[in-house]
Amino acid sequence: MDAPFSEIPFVFGWAMEIIKFRSQLVAALEPVRVSLRLLQETLTKLAGSVVDRCRALQEAVLTRKNDLRELSASFLDAMVVANTKVVEFRSQLVAALEPVRVSLRLRQATLTKLAGSVVDRRRALQKAVLTGKNDLRKSLVSSLDAIVITDVDGRFITANSHALNLFGVSETNMRRFTIDIFLSQDQTPYIAGHGSPFIRREKRHGECKIRRLDGSLRVADYILLAHFLPNWYVCRFCNIKTARVKCFATFNSGNGNDSKLVRQCLEPRGRKI
Numbered sequence: 001m002d003a004p005f006s007e008i009p010f011v012f013g014w015a016m017e018i019i020k021f022r023s024q025l026v027a028a029l030e031p032v033r034v035s036l037r038l039l040q041e042t043l044t045k046l047a048g049s050v051v052d053r054c055r056a057l058q059e060a061v062l063t064r065k066n067d068l069r070e071l072s073a074s075f076l077d078a079m080v081v082a083n084t085k086v087v088e089f090r091s092q093l094v095a096a097l098e099p100v101r102v103s104l105r106l107r108q109a110t111l112t113k114l115a116g117s118v119v120d121r122r123r124a125l126q127k128a129v130l131t132g133k134n135d136l137r138k139s140l141v142s143s144l145d146a147i148v149i150t151d152v153d154g155r156f157i158t159a160n161s162h163a164l165n166l167f168g169v170s171e172t173n174m175r176r177f178t179i180d181i182f183l184s185q186d187q188t189p190y191i192a193g194h195g196s197p198f199i200r201r202e203k204r205h206g207e208c209k210i211r212r213l214d215g216s217l218r219v220a221d222y223i224l225l226a227h228f229l230p231n232w233y234v235c236r237f238c239n240i241k242t243a244r245v246k247c248f249a250t251f252n253s254g255n256g257n258d259s260k261l262v263r264q265c266l267e268p269r270g271r272k273i
Contacts, residue, residue: 129229129230133229136149136228136229136234140158140159140160141160143160143162143236144162145162145236145237145238146159146160146162146163146165146166146220146236146237146238146240147159147160147162147163147234147235147236147237148160148163148179148234148235148237149228149232149233149234149235150178150179150232150233150235151231151232151233152231152233153178154178154179154180154233155175155177155178155179156174156175156177156178156179157175157232159171159174163237166210166212166218166220166237166240167182167210167212167213168212168213168214168216169213179235182210182211182212182213183208183209183210183211184208184209184211202225202226202227203223203224203225203226204222204223204224204225204226205221205222205223205224206221206222207219207220207221207222208220208222208237209243210237210240216242216243217242217243218240218241218242218243219240219241219242219243220237220238220239220240220241221237221238221239222235222236222237222238223235223236223238224236
């Protein structure tokens, strides 16, 4: 019984040491505990702030999504309205331009026909001119009357042999003259000039005096057709008679209008070769 009681002080001292160590440990760990508590409070507040920010962010994202949906819906509505207006405007434009399109199509058809008609008329005119020239050549060769063809200025283009004999010129020298050389001064207007009635195809007839290069005179009936072909005059002389007048000189030497004698014939009238 004595032994256990003798160990009581030792146990009590060890217990006191443990209590003292515990007190020291508690005192040493108190700042840590306080720091941990403060850290826990800070972490709790931070977690709450994070949660609040996440919620705010989610709400903001949701709000933006809603705004985007509304904007998309509004944009789609605007596009539908605009597309409808464009379709209506296109329909109105097509309706308004339909008469123009029809008119253009009709004009195109008319122009096509007109172009074809112009080509056909040109071909017909060329064929008619060629036929007229051929007929004229045949008439010149076969006619018993004197026939000459001149341009609008009276220059000889061609003549048959009877006309060459009538004027007393050779075929070589014929183109060096104009017809008014062989006609009296008061007779020239019927063949010369560009004005009316020479701007259209017109027929004239009458009597004229013809002065040959040898100076002798002839009287003949003429029939003139202005613009028988474009810018071509055809004159036919018939019932040719020799005028009873004195011949002033003989200009034809028989060798085809000598240039000296021809010059003597032309100079008094102000023409030179």
